[in-house]
Amino acid sequence: MLKMMSQRRRCNRFKGKGGVMMKNIVIIGGGYAGINLLEGLKKEFQGQIGKSVRVLLIDKNSYHFKKVLLVRAAIRDINLKVPFSEYCQDGIEFIRGEALTLNKRKQQLIIKVENEKTINVSYDYLVLAFGSIIRSIPEEIGGITLKDGHSALKIKEDLVAGMKSFQALGKSEQDQRLFKIAVVGGGIAGIETAAEIAVWSKEKLEEVGVQSSSVEVLLFDTKDRLLPDAPAKVSEKLINQLNKHGVTVKHKTRVSYWKDGQLFTSDGQNYAVETCIFNPGVEANPVIQKLDLPLTEQHKIIVNHSYQVKNEPHIYSIGDCALIVDHKNNQPDGMTCKEAIPQATRLSKILKAAINGVPLVILHESYPVKFFCISLGPNSGFMWTQKWGLDFTVTGKLGARIRNYTWDLASLHK
Ligand SMILES: Cc1cc2nc3c(=O)[nH]c(=O)nc-3n(C[C@H](O)[C@H](O)[C@H](O)COP(=O)(O)OP(=O)(O)OC[C@H]3O[C@@H](n4cnc5c(N)ncnc54)[C@H](O)[C@@H]3O)c2cc1C
Numbered sequence: 019m020l021k022m023m024s025q026r027r028r029c030n031r032f033k034g035k036g037g038v039m040m041k042n043i044v045i046i047g048g049g050y051a052g053i054n055l056l057e058g059l060k061k062e063f064q065g066q067i068g069k070s071v072r073v074l075l076i077d078k079n080s081y082h083f084k085k086v087l088l089v090r091a092a093i094r095d096i097n098l099k100v101p102f103s104e105y106c107q108d109g110i111e112f113i114r115g116e117a118l119t120l121n122k123r124k125q126q127l128i129i130k131v132e133n134e135k136t137i138n139v140s141y142d143y144l145v146l147a148f149g150s151i152i153r154s155i156p157e158e159i160g161g162i163t164l165k166d167g168h169s170a171l172k173i174k175e176d177l178v179a180g181m182k183s184f185q186a187l188g189k190s191e192q193d194q195r196l197f198k199i200a201v202v203g204g205g206i207a208g209i210e211t212a213a214e215i216a217v218w219s220k221e222k223l224e225e226v227g228v229q230s231s232s233v234e235v236l237l238f239d240t241k242d243r244l245l246p247d248a249p250a251k252v253s254e255k256l257i258n259q260l261n262k263h264g265v266t267v268k269h270k271t272r273v274s275y276w277k278d279g280q281l282f283t284s285d286g287q288n289y290a291v292e293t294c295i296f297n298p299g300v301e302a303n304p305v306i307q308k309l310d311l312p313l314t315e316q317h318k319i320i321v322n323h324s325y326q327v328k329n330e331p332h333i334y335s336i337g338d339c340a341l342i343v344d345h346k347n348n349q350p351d352g353m354t355c356k357e358a359i360p361q362a363t364r365l366s367k368i369l370k371a372a373i374n375g376v377p378l379v380i381l382h383e384s385y386p387v388k389f390f391c392i393s394l395g396p397n398s399g400f401m402w403t404q405k406w407g408l409d410f411t412v413t414g415k416l417g418a419r420i421r422n423y424t425w426d427l428a429s430l431h432k
Contacts, residue, residue, distance in 0.1 A: 032072045040072040041373045044127065044139055046117045047147035048077040049085070050428050051337030051358040053105045055145060057430055058366025060108055068109025071373060075106055076129060076139065078116040084429050086355060089210045090393070092170040092295075093177060093218045100429060113139070117148070120309045125332060143332055143369055146309075146319060147362075150300035150338035150353055160276040161202065161294035164211060173295055177215065180292035181222050184232075196234045197223065198290060200281050202273045203297035204239025209260070210393045211297055212237040216264035217395030233264045236281075236289060238271050245390060245402070252402050252409055256392070259400055259413055300353055302339045314341045323381040325365050334368070336361040345381035355428040357385055393421045 032040040043059065045052050056075060063071050081099035091098050106112040115129035118136065126138045152165035162173050177199070184197045197219055201212040212235045220230035237260070243253040244267065257267055272284040276294035283289075302318045312320040312328040319335040320328045323345040327333040336342065338353040342361060351357040364380055371378035388404040399417025403410050412420060 040068075040070055042072045042074070042140065042142045043145065043369060043373075044074045044076065044141040044143070045145040045147060046076045046127070047149055047337070047339075048075050048079075048082050048102055048105065048112075049147060049149040049337060049358075050355040051147040051149070051362050052077070052145075053082050053430055054359045054362035054428075055147065055336070055365055056105050056110055058363045059369065060110070062366045062370040072111070073109070074111045074113065074139070075102065076113050076115050076117060076127075077102065078114070080114050082429065084425070086425055086428060088164060088166075088170055089207055089214055090396075091167070092164055092173045092211065093214055094396070098167065105430070117305065118308070120144075120311075122310070122330065122333070141332065143334065143372065145365065145369075146306065146311075146327075146333065146335040146339060147337045148303040148306055148339040151303055153298040153301050155296045155298055158275065159273075159296075161200075161296050163296040163298060164207070173293070176293045177218070181219065184292070185223070185226050185228065192228060192232055195290070196232055198234050198236065198292060200236045200238060200273070200276065200289065200291040200294040201297065202238045202294065203299065204237055204241060204244050204267065204269075205297060205299055206390070206392055207299075208237060208239070208297035209244060209256070211295060212265045213260060213263050213392075213394040213398075215295075217398075220264060230264070235265045236291065237265050237267045238273050238283070239267065239269055240272050242269050247388070248390060248402055248404075249409060252411060255411055255413075256400055256402075259394055259398070263394055263398070300338060306339050316341070324368050324379070325361065325382065334365060336365055342382055344384040346383065349384055351382075351384060356389065356424075359428065360385060391417075391421050391424050393418065 032042055045055055052075060059073055067073050081101050082105065084098040087096060087098055090096055102112045115131040117127055117129050119128045126140050128136050128138055130136050152163060155163045162169055164170060164173060199215050201208055216233055216235040219233040223232055224230050243250060244256055245253050260267060274282045274284050279290055281289045281291050281294055302316065306319055307317055314320055318341040319339055321335050321340050321342060325334045325336050327335055337358040342351045343349060368380050390402045392400045394400055397418055398414055399421040401412040401417050401420050
């Protein structure tokens, strides 16, 4: 079947039902930006996909990966993989393959498919949604970086082993030393990891009759407060919530390394911790460096305010791999789903206008509301938003419900 596809693609034209020539949109990357773009295209081209418009999604995996839940998956059994068949309906096609290079002159993409074979995929419009990868921590620093399903599993194994040895200690020894874990990196993923681990550890200890106050999760961060984009009083409120869950925040502290249960910081302190987990943040997927496209110093694709790659009228890019700035104030978007989803919705309208030859100008605007939503374990959350200069925060069970809702929304679970 793939052979047939590549033969057809040589002429860069596809015939729909009744022999109509179709316009061909190819999307690479079925992360949050990619699947939300599919959703937008389904709405924009109602009934036209597979007839006058061909939409093809390419991803190196056969499933959409719910990255934002990686933190919870590190300790609880949850499935993060949603097969692309759930998104590729209504005539949308899918190929599992890894994008390797781009032939811009021929409007073709070279992808590696099963058995190391490569195929050429032609496009009229190409959307690059390669996303990001989690930054690497040099091996000599030790600890485990939470970066994918494998590292999540390793963290779980280490925590379970550490917990078993702690439970095996005599009561007096347990009282003397806490069950201590270190989480490094105070971004949202780091805050969520620290809270998830604290809640899980307390549950495990209570199950065997050990008091939950025996748990301490240390959250190390180099900045002087958490959530620097929110007012200081909001950061303080969050810290109070974290303290309640057994998380102690160490501000302005850089971790140097972790070895044999000892964590060393650059201010000369050391802490005895069972496990050390790094959440160092993300960077644009390095694969884009092979595509001969204009990139920023941070290796992100340079696009205009309508997501079109500089000097490439047929190529667009959204999500974590592109530098996208507001057309009014030139403020760059962050690397979050909250920002990738409206980009995808806008791009579906831009593609419709381009295909129909309608002179419609749609420009990027930043997410209109200041908003953070953070999970603090399965039954608690922390939400902050600012409206008319006023701060609104929601905590506890309602916060957790809003968090679950935002996660479901991002992965299009109705
Ligand atoms: C631990 C963690 C927690 C986060 N929590 C939040 C949160 O709470 N809220 C929030 O808004 N954001 C959060 N983010 C950020 C959010 O996950 C990203 O902003 C979002 O995933 C960006 O979407 P994307 O589609 O650009 O990229 P991605 O979701 O990274 O998707 C990229 C897709 O491209 C595919 N791909 C990559 N390379 C190739 C290739 N060579 N060929 C083919 N396919 C390829 C991948 O398989 C993937 O499906 C979190 C990120 C992390 C890492």
